[in-house]
Amino acid sequence: MEYSNLRRQTIFMKKNLFDQGFLDEQFNQLEELQDESSPNFVEEVVDLFFKDSSRLLTNIEQAIDKYPQDFYRLDSLVHQFKGSGSSIGALRVKNECSVFKAHCNDRSLEGCRRSFQKIKREHATLKQKLESYFQLLRQVGPREHAVSSRK
Amino acid sequence: MSIGAAGAGGVVGGGEAPHVLAVDDSSVDRAVIAGILRSSQFRVTAVDSGKRALELLGSEPNVSMIITDYWMPEMTGYELLKKVKESSKLKKIPVVIMSSENVPTRISRCLEEGAEDFLLKPMRPSDVSRLFSRMLP
Numbered sequence: 340m341e342y343s344n345l346r347r348q349t350i351f352m353k354k355n356l357f358d359q360g361f362l363d364e365q366f367n368q369l370e371e372l373q374d375e376s377s378p379n380f381v382e383e384v385v386d387l388f389f390k391d392s393s394r395l396l397t398n399i400e401q402a403i404d405k406y407p408q409d410f411y412r413l414d415s416l417v418h419q420f421k422g423s424g425s426s427i428g429a430l431r432v433k434n435e436c437s438v439f440k441a442h443c444n445d446r447s448l449e450g451c452r453r454s455f456q457k458i459k460r461e462h463a464t465l466k467q468k469l470e471s472y473f474q475l476l477r478q479v480g481p482r483e484h485a486v487s488s489r490k
Numbered sequence: 491m492s493i494g495a496a497g498a499g500g501v502v503g504g505g506e507a508p509h510v511l512a513v514d515d516s517s518v519d520r521a522v523i524a525g526i527l528r529s530s531q532f533r534v535t536a537v538d539s540g541k542r543a544l545e546l547l548g549s550e551p552n553v554s555m556i557i558t559d560y561w562m563p564e565m566t567g568y569e570l571l572k573k574v575k576e577s578s579k580l581k582k583i584p585v586v587i588m589s590s591e592n593v594p595t596r597i598s599r600c601l602e603e604g605a606e607d608f609l610l611k612p613m614r615p616s617d618v619s620r621l622f623s624r625m626l627p
Contacts, residue, residue, distance in 0.1 A: 365612050365614075368612075368614050368615060369522065369525070371615070372525045372526060372529045372615065374529070376528075377525065377528070377529075380525050383521065384518060384521045384522060384525070387517050387518045387521055388518045390517075391516070391517055391518055418561075418590075419516065421590070422516060422519065422590045422611065423516050423518035423519060425590065425611065425612050426516070426518050426519050426522050426611065426612040426613075427518065427522075428612075
């Protein structure tokens with residue numbers, strides 16, 4: 340039956356996202372908040388994250404290229420990015436932000452540049468994967484994904 | 491779900507649902523906090539700065555609790571806490587501080603200034619039930 344096949348796919352996709360370290364428990368916590376009154380809560384929050392993060396990434400890029408470097412400001416920007424990533428359960432993004440902050444602490448511009456490239460890659464990959472996940476969920480229907488499939 | 495405006499309140503303990511003021515400059519965190527609070531049947535107003543929080547507190551008397559982020563531009567959560575505790579009108583309102591960093595000196599400074607509790611982000615539903623069972627009738 341087409342429906343249960345789709346349902347299986349969403350479960351599998353989500354399991355992969357966790358197994359590969361893209362997402363952590365915080366994402367489950369958000370899914371458990373979904374109910375009839377807010378059936379798309381997670382997708383809405385994730386959308387907010389990607390809107391917000393695009394702006395932050397631009398600011399970080401500009402701050403990296405600025406001379407002389409303001410590591411304090413760089414750290415502050417990445418701290419914000421790390422915070423909102425952590426709020427949606429974006430584990431890899433969060434971890435790479437920690438690496439970036441360590442480079443700021445060491446005042447290593449080269450380290451920051453390398454780390455920033457990784458952050459951008461992780462961010463783009465997560466965006467693509469979550470877009471696919473939510474697209475699939477929409478096909479399954481609202482009721483089913485209000486309940487977390489991974490406890 | 492509308493994020494930011496006060497939602498419909500459920501009935502808690504025979505009266506109107508407690509109204510919580512959430513303060514955070516991050517739109518993502520405001521949405522998460524509001525979602526957690528609303529799922530526990532609280533009314534929530536979420537604002538993006540200490541300044542806006544004080545404006546709201548000036549006009550809206552029935553706030554049962556303030557939950558604020560620590561690190562915010564212009565006015566930190568600590569500064570907001572101080573202003574609330576210095577105000578004869580507002581000082582009885584419990585204030586909870588949230589931060590993504592576990593800094594003991596920061597935590598004790600906030601508690602000494604009168605914060606009810608200090609939560610580490612990201613906020614979880616269990617944090618809310620723990621807080622409110624202690625603080626609200």
